[in-house]
Amino acid sequence: MIKIHREFVGGNICVKSIHGDVISLENELRDSTEWFYWAFCVENAEGRELTFNMQKNRLGYFGPAVSHDLKKWHWLDSSDGDSFTYRFGPDEKKVYFAHNMLYHPDHFLDFLREYGIKSTELCKSRKGRSVPCITLGEGQKSIILTARHHACESTGSYVLEGVLRELIDTPIENTVILAVPFVDYDGVVDGDQGKGRAPHDHNRDYTEDPIYPEVNAIIKYADRYGCHLGFDFHSPWHKGGENDNIFIVRKRIVKQDRYERFSDILQKEISRTDIVYEKKNDHPPMTGWNQEPSPNFGYTMNLREECDLAFALETAYFGTENNKISTDMLIRLGKCFAKAIKNYIEF
Ligand SMILES: [Zn+2]
Structure with missing residues (x-):
């Protein structure tokens, strides 16, 4: 019998109805509050052709992300409005479908193993899980790298992995790096939206009295080692407009010359590749949803005396036909970003 479920890391789905080969999901x-993340698994559907009806605005430009092992992902490259149809091959016993290409915590551990690096514990999560982090290098300067303040935003994890690959291969002198790949670790494991979580999400928790142990641990770390540069990797809203781009969320107006310099360097670095990043797409400060003060990572780190620059990089879930997101592209983007950090520091 066909089984449709969310019993895996990142799973999130509710089966509303099954009528023959047509399945309605939410x-x-x-x-x-209203958000768009979902991920489910279908088992025992070998040889069948099934149609999945999603709610409005739940599917990206290239249909669902598809995987057989939660590690390798590709786009189905086919959808029909808010539905998609999948023909299961004779040996396809188990297939995962998701809004975006998930980044499993084991993926991060595989990457560390490749480099012989051990993760350490940032803290215990609210649900008692051990939240992983790594530190690299030694020195007087401190760079803090984070992803998944919003649990569902997996493009940020791939970009972070790319940044780390580059910084491990060619380290920055006199600098210690803290990387927290899953700030809302419980949310990532449980498959929560994370964004707009009640009473507030992890990226609105940089207050005097944080409610999330991960945020508390990051603040304590910054108090001890400083945060000369801070980069926080996110995915934007679902799709459309600026959400189809890669862009920096520019924060403090007094630091605009520094943002401009970083964006210039990043644009130049990326222009050597087939990836599209244009600094004109950066989100300006005090515009639309980007208001101050806001107790988020970028704003709060920027207030620290030693902090030169901190911000969030937003990377689209799907991109566009000429700038299409894939896991490989995201890692290459991260490598370019790391080179930009190095150039920003050196010149
Ligand atoms: Zn976010």
């Missing part, structure tokens, strides 16, 4: 908001 994503679970849990403690978030």
Whole structure:
């Protein structure tokens, strides 16, 4: 019998109805307001052709992300409005479908193993899980790298991995790096939206009295080692407009010359590749949803005396036909970003 479920890391789905080969699904908001993340697994559907009806605005430009092992992902490259149809091959016993290309915590551990690096524990999560982090290098300067302040935003994890690959291969002198790949670790494992979580999400928790142990640990770390540069990797909203781009969320108006310099360097670095990043797409400060003060990572780190620059990089879930997101592209983007960090420091 066909089984449709969310019993895996990152799973999030509610089966509303099954009529023959047509299945209607809804994503679970849990403690978030309207958002679009979902991920489910289909088992025992070998040889069948099934149509999945999603709610409005739940599918990207290239249909669902598809995987057989939660590690390798590709786009189905086919959808029909808010539905998609999948023909299961005779040996396809288990297939995962998701809004975006998930980044499993084991993927991060595989990457560390490749380099012989051990992860350490940042803290215990609210649900008692051990939240992984790594530190690299030694020195007087401190760079803090984070992803998944919003649990569902997996493009940020791939970009972070790319940044780390480059910084491990060619380290920055006199600098210690803290990387926290899953700030909302419980949310990543449980498949929560994370964004807009009640009473507030992890990226609105940089207050005097944080409610999330991960945020508390990052602040304590910054108090001890400083945060000369801070980069926080996100995915934007679902799709459309600026959400189809790669862009920097520019924060403090007094630091605009520094943002401009970083964006110039990043644009130049990326122009050597087939990836599209244009600094004109950066989100300006005090515009639209980007208001100050806001107790988020970028704003709060920027207030620190030693902090030269901190911000969030937003990377689209899907991109566009000429700038299409893939896991490989995201890692290459991260490598370019790391080179930009090095050039920013050196010149
Ligand atoms: Zn975010």
